[in-house]
Amino acid sequence: MTSGNTNTNRWTTGSALPWLLGVTLGLIVGIALLIIIPRTLGSAAAPAATEKPAETAAPAPAAGGTESAAPAAGGAPSAEGGKTFFASNCAGCHGANAEGGVGPKLDQAAAWNLTQFGEAVHEGKAPDKTLAAMMPHFTKAQVSDAQLADMHAFLQQTFGVKAEAAPAATTPAPAAAAAPAAAAAPAAANTATTPTAEGDSAAGKEKFTANCAGCHGANAEGAVGPALKVAKDWTPAQFTAAVREGKAPDKALAAMMPHFTTAQLSDADLTNIHAFIKTLN
Ligand code: HEC
Numbered sequence: 638m639t640s641g642n643t644n645t646n647r648w649t650t651g652s653a654l655p656w657l658l659g660v661t662l663g664l665i666v667g668i669a670l671l672i673i674i675p676r677t678l679g680s681a682a683a684p685a686a687t688e689k690p691a692e693t694a695a696p697a698p699a700a701g702g703t704e705s706a707a708p709a710a711g712g713a714p715s716a717e718g719g720k721t722f723f724a725s726n727c728a729g730c731h732g733a734n735a736e737g738g739v740g741p742k743l744d745q746a747a748a749w750n751l752t753q754f755g756e757a758v759h760e761g762k763a764p765d766k767t768l769a770a771m772m773p774h775f776t777k778a779q780v781s782d783a784q785l786a787d788m789h790a791f792l793q794q795t796f797g798v799k800a801e802a803a804p805a806a807t808t809p810a811p812a813a814a815a816a817p818a819a820a821a822a823p824a825a826a827n828t829a830t831t832p833t834a835e836g837d838s839a840a841g842k843e844k845f846t847a848n849c850a851g852c853h854g855a856n857a858e859g860a861v862g863p864a865l866k867v868a869k870d871w872t873p874a875q876f877t878a879a880v881r882e883g884k885a886p887d888k889a890l891a892a893m894m895p896h897f898t899t900a901q902l903s904d905a906d907l908t909n910i911h912a913f914i915k916t917l918n
């Protein structure tokens with residue numbers, strides 16, 4: 638009997654060992670999985686989490702979804718990413734395509750350089766004024782530099798500030814314009830000189846006299862064409878759009894206002910004419 642018991646115990650012990658080993662291994666693997674899986678999920682969710690503050694801080698942008706596009710993975714700004722980020726953080730007030738809503742249309746801002754755009758978004762400072770309190774101040778945690786650049790690219794694309802939408806390329810050439818004009822040139826000059834270019838008003842006066850005064854009066858006081866005082870406050874991009882494409886910020890200009898190509902007036906000429914107009918009272 639005794640020896641029988643011993644045998645039974647041995648047999649039991651012998652088979653219990655592998656069983657115990659199995660259970661232990663199972664537990665270890667299980668615990669390891671419990672630790673690893675949430676981490677993996679967590680890191681996947683992280684970017685979205687970083688972007689949420691912008692949502693919360695913005696005084697209820699109506700459209701506000703909770704999701705945001707990840708910023709461009711380094712390198713060139715992505716207009717696509719900017720659009721998505723804009724949709725979540727700005728569109729509620731500015732419209733899905735920045736066409737304006739509670740907040741203004743951002744076509745002017747599209748012509749600002751990245752630094753100026755950043756000051757508007759982060760500090761509520763436009764080049765010409767302090768923005769009303771309704772425009773939130775987004776911290777860098779809410780709007781990173783990459784996201785800022787993406788949105789800037791999105792606005793430039795939307796309002797045709799970049800080369801793709803160069804006026805000469807899109808404007809049906811008016812009678813005088815033979816050359817389809819260097820399409821890339823205007824936009825390049827535009828970007829380079831955009832907000833700060835002062836221009837040479839004396840040279841501008843000459844060009845104005847030769848090309849514009851016949852309709853707008855020697856001092857842009859108005860004749861067949863209207864007085865141009867209003868254009869003093871326009872950005873270079875807006876002024877360019879009016880003169881090259883007949884597009885004023887608020888309306889399409891009548892056909893009587895010619896569309897001047899780059900072959901007729903260079904971008905430098907336009908800058909100078911704009912400078913001249915700015916000197917007028
Ligand atoms: C709660 C509404 C609201 C939200 C959200 C909002 N804005 Fe604004 N924004 C405004 C208002 C209102 C103004 C006009 C302020 C003024 O003119 O004094 C403005 C002005 C601006 C301007 C200056 C435009 C100009 O021509 O002077 C820029 C640029 C701008 N917003 C960008 C953004 C961006 C980018 C975002 C998202 C990151 C954003 N805004 C989110 C309401 C908002």
Ligand code: HEC
Binds near residue numbers: 849853876880892895
């Ligand atoms: C053949 C006549 C004619 C010539 C030449 C002409 N314009 Fe005009 N321009 C007009 C008319 C007419 C309008 C008004 C169109 C409208 O309101 O729809 C106008 C409108 C404008 C506007 C918009 C003003 C506003 O209140 O919205 C600007 C800016 C302008 N012209 C600049 C120029 C410049 C700069 C030149 C020279 C490079 C020039 N124009 C040459 C006839 C002319």
